Amino acid sequence: MSYSLQGASGPWEVVIGLEVHAQVISRAKLFSGAATAFGAAPNTQVSFVDAAFPGMLPVINRECVAQAVRTGLGLNAHINLVSRFDRKNYFYADLPAGYQISQYQHPIVGAGTIEIELPDGSTKDIGVTRLHLEQDAGKSLHDQHPTKSYIDLNRAGVALMEIVSEPDLRSPEEAGAYLRKLRTILRYLGTCDGNMEEGSMRADVNVSVRKHDEAFRTRCEVKNVNSIRFVMQAIEAEARRQIDVWEGGGTVEQETRLFDAARGLTRSMRSKEDAHDYRYFPDPDLLPLVLDEDWVASLRAGLPELPDAKRARFMQAYGLPAYDSGVLVAEQATADYYETVARGRDPKLAANWVMGDLFAALNRTGRGIEDSPVSAAVLGQLLDRMADATINGRIAKEVFEAMVESGRDADAIIAERGLRQVTDTGAIDAAVAQVLAANADKVADYKGGKDKLFGFFVGQVMKAMAGKGNPALVNEALRRHLA
Amino acid sequence: MTALTDLTLTAARDGLARRAFSAAELTEAHLAAIEALNPRINAFITVTAERARAQAAAADAALARGEGGPLAGLPIAIKDLFCTEGVRTTAGSRILGPFVPPYESTVTAQLRRDGAVFLGKANLDEFAMGSSNMTSAYGPVANPWRRRQDADAVLVPGGSSGGSAAAVAGRLALGATGTDTGGSIRQPASFCGVAGIKPTYGRCSRWGIVAFASSLDQAGPFARTVQDCALLLRSMAGFDPKDSTSAELAVPDFVAACGRGVRGLRIGVPREYRSDGMAGEIERLWQQGLDWLREAGAEIVDVSLPHTKYGLATYYIVAPAEASSNLARYDGVRFGLREDGADLTELYERTRGAGFGAEVRRRVLIGTYVLSAGYYDAYYLRAQKVRALILRDFTEAFREVDALLTPTTPTAAFAQGEKMDDPITMYLNDVFTVPANMAGVPGLSVPAGLDAQGLPLGLQVIGRPFDEETVFAVGSVLERAAGFDALPAVRAGVPG
Numbered sequence: 001m002s003y004s005l006q007g008a009s010g011p012w013e014v015v016i017g018l019e020v021h022a023q024v025i026s027r028a029k030l031f032s033g034a035a036t037a038f039g040a041a042p043n044t045q046v047s048f049v050d051a052a053f054p055g056m057l058p059v060i061n062r063e064c065v066a067q068a069v070r071t072g073l074g075l076n077a078h079i080n081l082v083s084r085f086d087r088k089n090y091f092y093a094d095l096p097a098g099y100q101i102s103q104y105q106h107p108i109v110g111a112g113t114i115e116i117e118l119p120d121g122s123t124k125d126i127g128v129t130r131l132h133l134e135q136d137a138g139k140s141l142h143d144q145h146p147t148k149s150y151i152d153l154n155r156a157g158v159a160l161m162e163i164v165s166e167p168d169l170r171s172p173e174e175a176g177a178y179l180r181k182l183r184t185i186l187r188y189l190g191t192c193d194g195n196m197e198e199g200s201m202r203a204d205v206n207v208s209v210r211k212h213d214e215a216f217r218t219r220c221e222v223k224n225v226n227s228i229r230f231v232m233q234a235i236e237a238e239a240r241r242q243i244d245v246w247e248g249g250g251t252v253e254q255e256t257r258l259f260d261a262a263r264g265l266t267r268s269m270r271s272k273e274d275a276h277d278y279r280y281f282p283d284p285d286l287l288p289l290v291l292d293e294d295w296v297a298s299l300r301a302g303l304p305e306l307p308d309a310k311r312a313r314f315m316q317a318y319g320l321p322a323y324d325s326g327v328l329v330a331e332q333a334t335a336d337y338y339e340t341v342a343r344g345r346d347p348k349l350a351a352n353w354v355m356g357d358l359f360a361a362l363n364r365t366g367r368g369i370e371d372s373p374v375s376a377a378v379l380g381q382l383l384d385r386m387a388d389a390t391i392n393g394r395i396a397k398e399v400f401e402a403m404v405e406s407g408r409d410a411d412a413i414i415a416e417r418g419l420r421q422v423t424d425t426g427a428i429d430a431a432v433a434q435v436l437a438a439n440a441d442k443v444a445d446y447k448g449g450k451d452k453l454f455g456f457f458v459g460q461v462m463k464a465m466a467g468k469g470n471p472a473l474v475n476e477a478l479r480r481h482l483a
Numbered sequence: 484m485t486a487l488t489d490l491t492l493t494a495a496r497d498g499l500a501r502r503a504f505s506a507a508e509l510t511e512a513h514l515a516a517i518e519a520l521n522p523r524i525n526a527f528i529t530v531t532a533e534r535a536r537a538q539a540a541a542a543d544a545a546l547a548r549g550e551g552g553p554l555a556g557l558p559i560a561i562k563d564l565f566c567t568e569g570v571r572t573t574a575g576s577r578i579l580g581p582f583v584p585p586y587e588s589t590v591t592a593q594l595r596r597d598g599a600v601f602l603g604k605a606n607l608d609e610f611a612m613g614s615s616n617m618t619s620a621y622g623p624v625a626n627p628w629r630r631r632q633d634a635d636a637v638l639v640p641g642g643s644s645g646g647s648a649a650a651v652a653g654r655l656a657l658g659a660t661g662t663d664t665g666g667s668i669r670q671p672a673s674f675c676g677v678a679g680i681k682p683t684y685g686r687c688s689r690w691g692i693v694a695f696a697s698s699l700d701q702a703g704p705f706a707r708t709v710q711d712c713a714l715l716l717r718s719m720a721g722f723d724p725k726d727s728t729s730a731e732l733a734v735p736d737f738v739a740a741c742g743r744g745v746r747g748l749r750i751g752v753p754r755e756y757r758s759d760g761m762a763g764e765i766e767r768l769w770q771q772g773l774d775w776l777r778e779a780g781a782e783i784v785d786v787s788l789p790h791t792k793y794g795l796a797t798y799y800i801v802a803p804a805e806a807s808s809n810l811a812r813y814d815g816v817r818f819g820l821r822e823d824g825a826d827l828t829e830l831y832e833r834t835r836g837a838g839f840g841a842e843v844r845r846r847v848l849i850g851t852y853v854l855s856a857g858y859y860d861a862y863y864l865r866a867q868k869v870r871a872l873i874l875r876d877f878t879e880a881f882r883e884v885d886a887l888l889t890p891t892t893p894t895a896a897f898a899q900g901e902k903m904d905d906p907i908t909m910y911l912n913d914v915f916t917v918p919a920n921m922a923g924v925p926g927l928s929v930p931a932g933l934d935a936q937g938l939p940l941g942l943q944v945i946g947r948p949f950d951e952e953t954v955f956a957v958g959s960v961l962e963r964a965a966g967f968d969a970l971p972a973v974r975a976g977v978p979g
Contacts, residue, residue, distance in 0.1 A: 048585070048586060051817055052812040052817070053584070053586075053812075053817075053818065054566060054572070054574070054579065054582065054584070054694075054812070054818075055565075055566045055586075055588060055689075055690065055691040055692050055693050055694065056690075056691075057689060057690050057725060057726050057727065058727070059724065059725060059726075059727050060727065089807075089808050089811060089854070091814065091831060092827075093814075093816050096812060096816070096817060097811060097812050098808070098810075098811020099808050099811060149827075151816070277855055277856045279807075279808070279851065279854035279855060279856075279859075280854075280859075281804060281808070281854055281863060284696070284697035284698035284728075284805050285694075285697050285727060285728065286727050286728075287727055287728060
C-alpha cells in the first residue's frame with residue numbers, strides 16, 4: 001500500500017524531490033590551494049582567492065573534478081565531457097566575491113539513478129537529474145558579539161557537489177531511504193564523508209501534494225535540513241501544511257521555507273517575489289571544463305565495488321537473504337568486517353554473529369564497527385572454535401561477551417575460564433547416569449511416551465556439566481541410556 | 484648627449500650595458516622629472532622613489548657583476564591596476580584608497596624578475612572604465628601635448644591607461660604597463676603619441692590585475708618605440724598556471740620580429756571602418772599608412788568585417804555585465820574602504836556609494852540590468868552571439884591577410900570637459916579598438932602623424948591571435964616610414 005496523507009477531502013499523495021549538497025573530500029578547495037580540514041580555527045584556511053582579493057583568479061582543482069566524476073559514475077549517471085562554470089551573483093557578508101561559482105546550465109554530471117530499498121524488501125529506482133560542482137560560502141556567526149556578525153571563511157570555496165533528484169519520491173520513508181543510500185554510495189566512493197552533523201551533507205527538500213493521478217501542484221522548498229530524521233519530519237509537516245492550505249480553499253505559493261525542528265513546523269523564509277535574481281552568467285575567469293574520455297575511463301576502472309553490486313554478490317556468493325545482504329553492505333566497513341569473518345567459514349553463521357551479537361555489542365558500547373572491541377579476526381577465531389567443537393554455541397555467547405569486555409581473543413578466554421567443551425564420553429556418560437537417576441519419575445514418563453522430556457534431560461545434563469558438554473555427544477549418550 | 488629621460492628603453496639598456504651611466508642616475512633623472520612635472524600632468528597616483536632607488540642600486544650591482552636581466556635598471560611606470568606587494572594599489576578608485584596588496588601581480592613580478600625599476604603607480608580611469616582618465620578618483624591626467632591654437636586647453640591623455648601614456652610621452656618614464664579592455668592601451672597611446680600594444684587575450688597573465696571585464700582585459704606595454712614595446716612585452720608575457728585563461732605558449736622573440744619587414748605580407752583594409760563621418764585627416768593618415776606598407780613590399784587587400792559595426796554596442800553589454808559581477812567584492816567587508824552602516828545592507832550601500840564614482844556606478848547598473856532575469860537573453864546572450872560573429876569576421880579575414888591596418892581612434896585628443904555630457908559620445912572613441920578585444924586578437928597603436936592642431940594620431944595594426952610578431956613587424960615598418968619625431972609641449976627638460 002503506497003503512502004498517503006489523509007485530509008478532510010480524502011487521501012493526498014506526497015511528491016518529493018531532494019537537492020543534496022555533499023562536501024567533496026579533497027585536501028584543497030575547489031578553486032584555491034587552501035586546506036579544507038573541518039574544525040580549524042576561524043579564518044586559518046583562507047587564501048586570497050577565497051577572500052576574493054582584487055586580481056585573484058580561480059583555478060580548478062583536478063581532484064575535486066575527479067571526485068565529481070567518480071560520484072557520477074557511482075550514480076550510473078551520464079558524465080558530460082564538456083561542462084561550464086557560471087557565476088551566481090548575490091551579496092552576503094560570507095560570500096566574499098559577491099558571487100558563487102557554480103554550474104548552472106552545463107553540469108559535469110547528467111541523469112543517473114539511485115536504487116532504494118524499501119522496508120517490504122522491494123526496490124525502487126529514483127532518478128537523479130544532475131550533479132554539479134560549486135563553491136561553498138563562508139560562515140556567518142551572529143552570536144559572538146552583541147552588535148556585530150563575525151565571518152569565518154574557512155569553508156568559503158570548499159567544493160560541494162549538488163546532487164538533484166527527480167520528484168520521484170513519494171513518502172518520508174522513501175526520502176530517508178534515498179538519503180541513506182546516497183550517503184552509502186558517497187562513502188563507498190570516498191567522495192563525501194556524508195556527515196550531516198558537521199554539515200558535510202545537507203539537504204534541501206522540495207515538497208508538493210496532489211490527488212491521485214493529478215499533475216504536480218506547486219512545490220515549496222524546505223532549505224538546509226541537517227539530518228535524515230528531520231528531512232522525514234519536515235516532509236510530513238510541510239505536506240500537512242499544504243493539504244490544509246488546499247483544503248481550506250487556498251493556494252500553495254511557491255516559496256522557500258525553513259524547518260523548525262523544535263516545533264515540527266516549516267516557516268516561510270522568502271516568497272517567490274523576494275527570490276534573488278542571481279544573474280547567472282558564464283564565469284569569464286574559467287574556461288569550459290573539458291574531460292578526456294580516457295581519464296574518465298581510468299576513474300571508472302578505479303571505482304570500488306559499490307553497494308548494489310556488493311549486495312548482489314553477498315546474496316550469490318554467500319547465499320545470504322536480500323535483507324541480510326542489504327544490512328551488511330550499508331557501510332563499507334561492515335561489509336569488509338563481515339567478509340573477513342566469513343572467509344573460509346560458514347557465511348550464514350558469520351552473518352548471524354555480525355548482525356546479532358556484534359551489532360548488539362556495538363550498540364551497547366556505543367562504538368562503531370571501525371573501533372569494534374572485537375576485531376573481525378578474533379570473531380572469526382571464535383567461530384572456528386565452534387566449528388572444531390572446542391566450544392558449543394551457548395558457551396560461545398559467553399566467550400563473546402567476555403571478548404567484548406576484555407578485548408582479549410577467544411582462545412585466551414576459553415583457556416582461562418576452562419570453557420573447552422567436554423567430549424570425553426566417560427564424563428558425559430557419568431553425567432547422564434546421574435541425571436537419569438535423579439529423575440527416575442521423568443524417565444518413566446518419557447518411556448511412557450512423553451518424548452518432549454528429552455529436551456529436559458539434555459538441559460539437565462548440560463547444567464550438570466556447567467554447559468560445557470558437547471551437545472551432539474550428550475544427545476547421543478542420552479539416547480543410548482534411555483533406549 | 485641626449486638627456487637620460489629622452490632615451491628609448493633600448494638605448495638606455497645599451498647605455499647601462501656600456502656603463503655610460505648608471506641605473507641610479509637613470510632613475511634619479513626620471514624621479515626628478517616626475518617631481519617637476521607630475522604636479523602638472525598627474526600621471527602618477529603614487530611615486531615610489533625610495534623603492535625605485537633601491538631597485539636601481541640592485542640593478543647597478545647586478546650589472547657590475549655582469550648579470551642583470553633584460554630590463555635591468557630601466558625605470559618604468561606601473562598602471563595602478565596591477566597589484567604591487569606592499570605598495571598601495573587603488574585602481575583609480577576611492578574604494579581601494581587604503582588597499583595595500585600583500586601580493587605582486589604576475590606581470591609586474593616578471594618585470595621585476597627581469598630587473599625593471601618601478602617609479603610608481605600610474606593614474607587611470609576608475610577601475611579602467613573610461614577613455615579620458617577623467618573618471619579617476621585621484622584627479623584627471625593632463626596630456627603632455629597641446630593644441631597649436633588654444634594651447635592653454637588641457638587635453639585628456641585618453642584612457643583608461645592615461646597616466647601610463649602621459650608618463651611615457653612626458654618623459655617621466657621610459658615605458659609603462661597598461662591594460663586594455665576596449666582600447667585602454669591603444670587609444671591613450673594614440674592620444675599621447677607613443678606606441679602601445681594590447682597583445683592577444685591570454686598572452687599576459689591577468690593574475691593580480693584588478694579585474695574590469697575578465698574576458699576582455701589584457702595587459703600590455705607602452706613605450707616610445709615599437710621595439711621598446713616588444714622588449715617590455717617579452718618580459719610581461721608568458722603562461723601562468725594561476726590564470727586559467729592564460730595561454731600555454733612559449734613567448735617569441737618579439738624584438739627580433741620588429742626587424743622582419745613586411746615584404747610579401749598581405750595587409751587588410753576593413754572596409755566597414757571607413758565610416759562616412761570619418762575626419763579627413765584620419766582618412767588621409769590611414770591611406771598614408773597603407774602607402775608606406777605597399778612601398779615596403781606589402782600587398783594591400785580590401786577585407787570585410789561585417790559585424791564590426793556591432794562591436795561597440797556588444798562591448799557595452801559584455802564589459803559592464805562582467806564588471807558588475809567583478810566589482811561585487813568591493814563591499815567594505817574585507818579590504819579597502821568601509822563606511823559602516825546600521826546593518827549589512829546599509830554597510831554595502833554606504834561603502835559602495837562613497838567608494839565608486841559615477842561612471843563605475845553607471846556601468847555596474849548597466850551590467851546588473853543586462854544580466855537580470857527577463858533581460859539576459861535579449862542583451863547578454865545576444866551580445867555573446869554577436870561576439871562570436873565578430874570573432875568569425877576576424878578569423879575569416881585572417882585567411883586572406885596577415886594583418887589589418889586601421890586608424891586607432893576617430894579623433895585626436897580632446898580637451899578635458901569635452902565629450903563629457905553624454906557617455907555615448909565618449910564611448911564612441913573606442914569604436915576602432917573594441918573589436919580586437921571582442922575577438923581577443925592583438926592590436927598595436929603606432930604614432931604616425933599629427934592632425935591640423937599638431938596633435939598625434941595613431942595607426943592600429945591588428946594581427947592574428949598569438950601572432951604579435953607580425954604585428955610588431957608591420958608596426959616597425961610604419962614607425963620607420965612615419966619618422967614620427969614631434970615632441971609634446973610638456974616634457975622633462977622643457978621649462979614649464
